[in-house]
Amino acid sequence: MTVRSAPGAVAWRLDVHDELGSTSDCCIAAAGQGAEAGLAIMARRQTGGRGSRGRDWQDPGGNLALSVLLRPGEADGAVGLWPFVAGLAFHGAILPWIRDPALLRLKWPNDLLLGGDKTAGILIESGNDARGRWLVIGFGANLRAAPSIAGRTLACVAAFGTAPDPEILARAICVELDRWQAVWRADGFESLRAAWLERAHPAGTRLVVRGESGQVEGSFVGLDEQGMLLLRCAEGLRRISTGEILLLDRDAAGASGSRGT
Structure with missing residues (x-):
């Protein structure tokens, strides 16, 4: 077809x-x-x-x-x-x-x-x-x-x-x-x-990133110009290029936001 x-x-x-x-x-x-x-x-x-x-x-x-x-x-x-x-x-x-x-x-x-x-x-x-x-x-x-x-x-x-x-x-x-x-x-x-x-979970959503070197927690900030994940951590802003992402704020991730068109 x-x-x-x-x-x-x-x-x-x-x-x-x-x-x-x-x-x-x-x-x-x-x-x-x-x-x-x-x-x-x-x-x-x-x-x-x-x-x-x-x-x-x-x-x-x-x-x-x-x-x-x-x-x-x-x-x-x-x-x-x-x-x-x-x-x-x-x-x-x-x-x-x-x-x-x-x-x-x-x-x-x-x-x-x-x-x-x-x-x-x-x-x-x-x-x-x-x-x-x-x-x-x-x-x-x-x-x-x-x-x-x-x-x-x-x-x-x-x-x-x-x-x-x-x-x-x-x-x-x-x-x-x-x-x-x-x-x-x-x-x-x-x-x-x-x-x-x-269309993503809102800024501020708490995330955990698991990678080969361990895991890091922080708040979702957005994406940089190369599509890397921006995460606000205790030590400052981090750019994440790979890893398994888990949401700590599950309710916030599924509750509000704009509709995609």
Whole structure:
């Protein structure tokens, strides 16, 4: 199935499967075989999905498992900025299905929260081949049900609104990806940063960042010009380039904020 969005945008090729091991693995394999940008692979059930930091992404069925292949040019910016394009696209695609849009928030660098709990995540992988750089973006969302994982509280769209058919959501994500890529190319990262912050948990939210060297606590300040997390800690302002982010102020993260458009 071909997905067409704005004039001049890529003609996305959406392949829908009843079951796959990993949609991202399929996209990476296709990139190695010379596939062009715009390939999108969706599985109605994914048996070997993976999340960030080496975690498994459990899929009980009825949720979203989607990966897309892009071939960004040199003018398309650093790979580290693509989570903001992908996050804004994911947020925009899910938002119409949520009863109270203020409850849907972005969390740095690549998660979506509903009522303060994770409902969706993004995994970005990249590489090079004879045709140049490729980028595979994996989107996973709890639509109808949230898996049970010890020590973690997860949310699903159905508990906060109406769970869309995964294929409808996949098509919407492709359209939103085109939209936010166009914004980035026309107006630069500053426009993405401003839009992302409007949809994120509010400034002052207390966060914990866990990394290889330990963990640090502080208050969310915003993003710098390279997309790094700004955290106000006891010793001053810190810039965070990587790490696992946990929210201490869960209620504040899910309570108020502006609606994304």
